[in-house]
Amino acid sequence: MDKMNIKVNENNVSVKPNKANSIEAFYDNTAILMTGATGFVGKGILEKLMRVCPSIAAIYVLIRPKDQTIQQRLKELIDNPIYDNIRVKHPSVLSRIHPVQGDVSLPDLGLSPADRIMLVKNVNIVFHVAAAVRFNNPLNVAVNTNTKGTARIMELCTELKHLISVVYISTAYSNANMLEIEEKVYTTSFKPSSVINMCETGDQKSIDLLEDEILKIYPNTYTFSKNLAEQVISNNTDSFPVAIVRPSVIGASLKEPCPGWVDNIFGLTSIFMLIGKGTTRAMLVKRSKRLDLVPVDYVVDMIICAAWHVTLHRNDEVKVYNSTSNAHPIRWNQMKDIIVQCSREMPMNNVMWYPFCRLVPNQYGYNVVDIFLHILPAFFMDIFLKLSGRKPMIMKTSKFFNQVVRAVKFFGQHEWTFHQDNVTNMIQKVKLLKDRDTVKLDLCDMDWKKYIRTYMTGIEKFILKEDSKSIDAAQRRLLFLYWVHQITQVFGVVVLLVIMLYVVY
The missing domain is CATH 3.40.50.720 (NAD(P)-binding Rossmann-like Domain)
Structure with missing residues (x-):
């Protein structure tokens, strides 16, 4: 050493x-x-x-x-x-x-x-x-x-x-x-x-x-x-000695300080939450592109170890550490499927619609889908809320999500390959330490389905402050929304056929 x-x-x-x-x-x-x-x-x-x-x-x-x-x-x-x-x-x-x-x-x-x-x-x-x-x-x-x-x-x-x-x-x-x-x-x-x-x-x-x-x-x-x-x-x-740690998209914790810990609704967390709530039903991303997501505790461990590593192994240049998951990636379509599945199996309280989501690869297609899946439903749902004496909020949520869409559009259309030679070297050095088990620097064994489930549970606990005891009521509400969703789809198909027949004849 x-x-x-x-x-x-x-x-x-x-x-x-x-x-x-x-x-x-x-x-x-x-x-x-x-x-x-x-x-x-x-x-x-x-x-x-x-x-x-x-x-x-x-x-x-x-x-x-x-x-x-x-x-x-x-x-x-x-x-x-x-x-x-x-x-x-x-x-x-x-x-x-x-x-x-x-x-x-x-x-x-x-x-x-x-x-x-x-x-x-x-x-x-x-x-x-x-x-x-x-x-x-x-x-x-x-x-x-x-x-x-x-x-x-x-x-x-x-x-x-x-x-x-x-x-x-x-x-x-x-x-x-x-x-x-x-x-x-x-x-x-x-x-x-x-x-x-x-x-x-x-x-x-x-x-x-x-x-x-x-x-x-x-x-x-x-x-x-x-x-x-x-x-x-x-x-x-x-x-x-100076180290630069470059995290990609930082998500909820995997294990520390507790599973699923997250304290803001920026970026990906807001996307996860809104899909789970049923208010987001389409995203502007290319389904096969990699989503480079890293848990916050993985990033924290990388930062803490970087100070140690750069001090002991100093050279004439700044050391850069790409703190990413591209060696064991998840793709946008996989992520979306897991979120939807989790949202149906463990529904959030006050879910607004039966969770589903379409991935649209281009702006023009998204603009059309946005009208039918976000803007019009938000308009009618706000009318319903107002008539029932509650505060209209769905259109505001839809506008917020579209701000998120614009912010992450570039990152959902591209993917990157990040080299990790310095990270690999640090991992090898950390393995020689007495307390090597106190840090996690390698995501090669990442179970993405388990992690996203943990992420969704963390959103409910730390962001929405939901009571887990109310799961039965949430499931009953979801069942009702399922049938509303099915009826709406059938009605939409009928309306589309009527319009086509009118145009043809």
């Missing part, structure tokens, strides 16, 4: 050379700075570190005040039920989480001079997770947070006196304009400094023209700004 030679800092936070034979030992008595701790992946990283590495000296979390103080936001964060196990087994580690007021979108990260000095003296490991994740953010917003924000983090890292490694969480689609992606940083004709300068000093018309040029190559401003951020990192790694 490789040895480390890490200095001890002023607070005696250190990583000792003779303790490099386990993940827990690597993190023992270290101080960590994390951005994005209040997000889905950030919460997962916090939970795993505290549970598996309870001897961590300190975790500094960069938090924006928003409409609460940072202390209030921290309390809200650690009061999350996913940390209940920590409260029971390692309660003292919770007191080692320290909020630091800051914002990656602000100059100097919005840090006070005192906080910056504190971080400079204490921090050993940095996890940069924070990002503006909306696909449709204006270019200047995405670049300021994702690209310039990363530059600000890297500037801070150059000041840290006892830094041993940095892990940046990017996206597997940072080079979505390519179909085969290796574990390396790709440069583009758009230079980070030039784009940042344009977004900061250019007039709005010039910025809009630049965004139009970019969107001819990249699917959205998010993936583009993450590509620029990777270039920023690659240009600033002379002084310390």
Whole structure:
């Protein structure tokens, strides 16, 4: 096993050379700075570190005040039920989480001079997770947070006196304009400094023209700004080891902190939920394309191990880890079939229609199907809700789903091959550790049907807050909707035949 030679800092936070034979030992008595701790992946990283590495000296979390103080936001964060196990087994580690007021979108990260000095003296490991994740953010917003924000983090890292490694969480689609992606940083004709300068000093018309040029190559401003951020990192790694972890589509947890854990309704989770509810009946995807889905706990383990791996096996270049499932893929049609089956066998409460879904490969076909399967049913169902004294909501849900459709359209029409040489190398090294069983880095034995069932159960539990005791009522409701669905189909066929006969005669 490789040895480390890490200095001890002023607070005696250190990583000792003779303790490099386990993940827990690597993190023992270290101080960590994390951005994005209040997000889905950030919460997962916090939970795993505290549970598996309870001897961590300190975790500094960069938090924006928003409409609460940072202390209030921290309390809200650690009061999350996913940390209940920590409260029971390692309660003292919770007191080692320290909020630091800051914002990656602000100059100097919005840090006070005192906080910056504190971080400079204490921090050993940095996890940069924070990002503006909306696909449709204006270019200047995405670049300021994702690209310039990363530059600000890297500037801070150059000041840290006892830094041993940095892990940046990017996206597997940072080079979505390519179909085969290796574990390396790709440069583009758009230079980070030039784009940042344009977004900061250019007039709005010039910025809009630049965004139009970019969107001819990249699917959205998010993936583009993450590509620029990777270039920023690659240009600033002379002084310390840096890892870039590129997750693909991040889904609910497989096992940790508990099966099916998910805390937002973005992206794929909203698709799963709306199909299960029966409100989504068509998707704009090519059925045979691969869906590169990874559970959040797999991504968390990859991130935590990357800090260890890049520190012990440093070379002159930034190490990139493609955290994807393409070695053991599931395809969109398989995913859709499993969701529909699960939704029928374990129906959600207040399901709106008998679950089914059509996969449509092109925009024109989808536009036609959308009218008959989404817009018209939503219109009539809202009328029914209004007449029955309830709030109309189905049309609003349909509009929300179409926003999701537009956002994921590109990813449902294409598939990518991700190389994983660095991931494979790390897996082999992790197998030599004492605590190798505490992390899962390989999805080769993934049971997708079981996982999606777990995912759907997690949506019901964590997003919809549904009571499992009401399953009988949900099944009775589903049976009623089944017959309504059948009658509607027959009625639709009859109407179509009548129209055809009218046209012919």
